[in-house]
Amino acid sequence: xxxxxxxxxxxxxxxxxxxxxxxxxxxxxxxxxxxxxxxxxxxxxxxxxxxxxxxxxxxxxxxxxxxxxxxxxxxxxxxxxxxxxxxxxxxxxxxxxxxxxxxxxxxxxxxxxxxxxxxxxxxxxxxxxxxxxxxxxxxxxxxxxxxxxxxxxxxxxxxxxxxxxxxxxxxxxxxxxxxxxxxxxxxxxxxxxxxxxxxxxxxxxxxxxxxxxxxxxxxxxxxxxxxxxxxxxxxx
Numbered sequence: 500x501x502x503x504x505x506x507x508x509x510x511x512x513x514x515x516x517x518x519x520x521x522x523x524x525x526x527x528x529x530x531x532x533x534x535x536x537x538x539x540x541x542x543x544x545x546x547x548x549x550x551x552x553x554x555x556x557x558x559x560x561x562x563x564x565x566x567x568x569x570x571x572x573x574x575x576x577x578x579x580x581x582x583x584x585x586x587x588x589x590x591x592x593x594x595x596x597x598x599x600x601x602x603x604x605x606x607x608x609x610x611x612x613x614x615x616x617x618x619x620x621x622x623x624x625x626x627x628x629x630x631x632x633x634x635x636x637x638x639x640x641x642x643x644x645x646x647x648x649x650x651x652x653x654x655x656x657x658x659x660x661x662x663x664x665x666x667x668x669x670x671x672x673x674x675x676x677x678x679x680x681x682x683x684x685x686x687x688x689x690x691x692x693x694x695x696x697x698x699x700x701x702x703x704x705x706x707x708x709x710x711x712x713x714x715x716x717x718x719x720x721x722x723x724x725x726x727x728x729x730x731x732x733x734x735x
Contacts, residue, residue: 563692581657686723
């Protein structure tokens, strides 16, 4: 009878274990593998940062010659900061451009209409740049056997754009030379921030590492020129 009781107990435990396992086709198994990239849980870790972390990373982006940003964020790159930096840039560009053109029309007693194209153009530039360029760089580094984390590249490029927020605010000053200086300084600081933080890693790509770093630097400078021509040109 004791043996029968033991067998019965083992049978109950086996059944409990069987029913507790996720069956094939369940929600948990469906979210495994490549399908997991379409779930919120897959991106939750990249938004798991607090205000202190974001402010510290913004501060590091304003001191580009340190070149320690990649090391500090290697274990915990985030997408929260880059998203809000790009969103803030769009808002600042649209609001400053709208305000200045409104004042200009009022001073000249002209009818003023809001230009929605400024918002859509800014959104396309900032969101597109911070998405397409890191993705392209990721493919290039993978080709040269120096792969880097895609999210880390998104993080690095996102924070590199923060310097353009104060630069856009200063562009309201109606001096063309001053605006060119502001755009140039912001572009140089942003490009240096990217180049120095990626240099050590890209060196493993072989002899062409300098060409890649130089391309990254020049592309960021080109972005500052585009911003100067289309966003840093508000005037009263």
